[in-house]
Amino acid sequence: MNPEADGPHGPPPYPFSSNGSRPDPRCREWQRVSPVARVRTNTGDHAWLVTGYEAARHVLTDDRLSHSLTTHPDVPKLDVPPIPATVANSMKRLEDSGLFAEFMRAISPSRCDWIRPCMAQLADELLRDMSAVDPPADLLKEYLYPLPHFVACRQFGFPPVKDARYLRWSQVALSMSVHSPRQLEDNWNEYRAHVLHLIEAAVSGDRRQDTAGSVVERLTTANDALPRDDRLEPAELADVMGGLFMASHMTTVSVLALSLATLLSTPGAWEQVSRTPEVPSAALEELLRHALWIHDALPRIATEDMEMAGVRIRAGDLVLTCVDAANRDPRVFTGPDTLDLTRSPNPHLAFGLGTNHCPGSAVARTVVRGTLTPLLLRFPRLRLAVEPAEISWRPDEQLRMPETLPVRW
Template identity: 30%
Template sequence: MTFDTTSPQFRQDPYPTYANLREHEPITLLENTTMGLGRAFLVTRYDDVVTILKDTRYSSDMRKVGDTSQSKWWMPKALTTFQNSMILVDDPDHRRLRDLVHKAFTPRMLQDMNGVIENVTDELLEKMAKKGSVDLIEDFALPIPLTVISDMMGVPHKDRHKFHKWMGTFLEITGGSKLQMIGKASNVFQLYRFFKGLIKLRRKDPQDDLVTALVQAEQDGDRLNEDELIAMIFILLLAGHETTVNLIGNGTLALLENPDQLHKLQNQPELIDSAVEELLRFTNPVEQIAPRYNLEEVELSGQKIPKGSRILLGIASANRDETAFPNADQLDITRTPNKHLAFGLGIHYCLGAPLARMEGKIALQRLVARFPNMQLAVKPDEVQWRTSMAVRGLKTLPIWVS
């Protein structure tokens, strides 16, 4: 089966294609993947994705199989430096890097952020009430995680929208061609310079924030080198807001498209925890996770995959697999059990999951309570999705609130 992962039709609604692949070609060989990265196998069944995430024969580190496809001469340094991030390496390096920051993300530490999230949410809801007609992404879903991760990391207020714009371009690149990537390289370069500037600022002017803590870890000696430091700031800022914005944005759209579920949540606010889990499963804020590389020949769903292949894991597809979720294409905010893979599985399980859940819960609960009659201001098939293959999110979401 051939299909174009960058086509607008696929972006608009990838689920029918994924269903077809799961049934007929669960291990799909893609000859030309985005960014000019060549061939890869796309895995779409729930059980296969789980197997890969639990098995140490699959590595996150492309260097172990001699794959240099992501460090070609024409690639911006920001992209190649990113290879040093915890998400793209295996233990023990992965564990060393994760341990440097994991304390900042435990549920107990995050209790302090609860008040910040509630205040930002309420301020935004007030502003929206005055406007009546809003873009839910720009006016609500984005500023919440952007403010929270920027506060935690110590990004100055004046820089927040700038780095968001550059990161957006970085994500678009992941869904585009090699030519598009080269065309947008200057944006990625600016992003890299921004990280360097932030590091310099916190060396000179230390604060009680994560960038300062990381800069100090680097200065302490051999716990973190400079490329790893940049990669760490990059992954935390990127994962900290470009994912949660989609949980809130896609989640709101899914509720508006399923009014029975929206009303159920409005009438039973105590369902918010299971509603957030179901919205994660159903809307897939992250569509495809970091590629894995098999260190030996393997067989999945009856197909052999040669040693050293690049394997793409379609978690958005796995989360709609009927064998794992009865009536998988239906939104059911009371669904139990709900062993979705929206936060991944295994050693790379999302570090920010408790924070993302807290943000999603506060944002969605207060939104549906504050605007019980909110409505889509465009037809459902007119909403525009972003081009990234890594995340699944809306460009804008025009709604009426009252």
């Protein structure tokens, strides 16, 4: 395979597969033969797909590969942009306006001490409700989706209530090439109006006490203190906060759904993690490595010509890091497709690397563990109510997600 030759039909289309149970065989093959190779994205643009672990580390830590330029109108795209550029690039927006430090304080590891007891109570309530009905139940709908949602609401300062519209807004905003630009815009406008309303309520007299220290309270206070010309407009603030809320919540749900699907499909795995009162760190890291949660990839734009893994990349080219493939690279992870809950070391890239490394990783680890532990304690005999191969995967979302996860206990 010549990574720079396109073949008679042009480069193959990417993403390859929405299946979250097993990696697409092409990833392993490409890793071996050409860890940087050409693909065609959903928009028809050409890109370089990086499947090898070392090449992925290179891309994520090389300053000549820009994250912020991916939203520029004139560069090749991974997908039709489903959200405004300000949202896709919200960290840059916060940095430019000097609000980044406040955001980091609101999601800092010290806030995890507050999340733990709050999660335990919410988990208890949700699991009590779930066990009150006859099995099977959809674990995704009853528990894996709402628990991180309620935690994110508390963290952001939004009221922790179920709202069916939010699921639709996030499914459309995180979709891949199934909606027209107009539908995407309408969807985001509705969501923005909703977030604006939540922000106003969070900083109003009635709710101020409940929202102290939250993302909304910190960002709005810091924004108000900026010189007038530097301040984000209310709609911009809603874009940034709404985007951060959605991204942080849905990534966590995706990782949890995939982790549960794997734990319950791997003989003995559920029993193994049940043996300790809390999910051990090695098991948590292995679940993060093993979860094939990124359906598309982490995009970057080359700012100058360069060579990588023997391939010439030109300034302006789109480079896609396939984290799922890198985390299953056999040159780094022995038996990469096996869930080894004691694996160590485990230098996975689930939270990215370099400048854009996930700033919410401490919170994410706390939420994943805080979701799994009460489930293990209450349902030590939890099992899938369908064969693993019968789980169907949502085809068009940027984050892999099963349609449902039916379980018995």
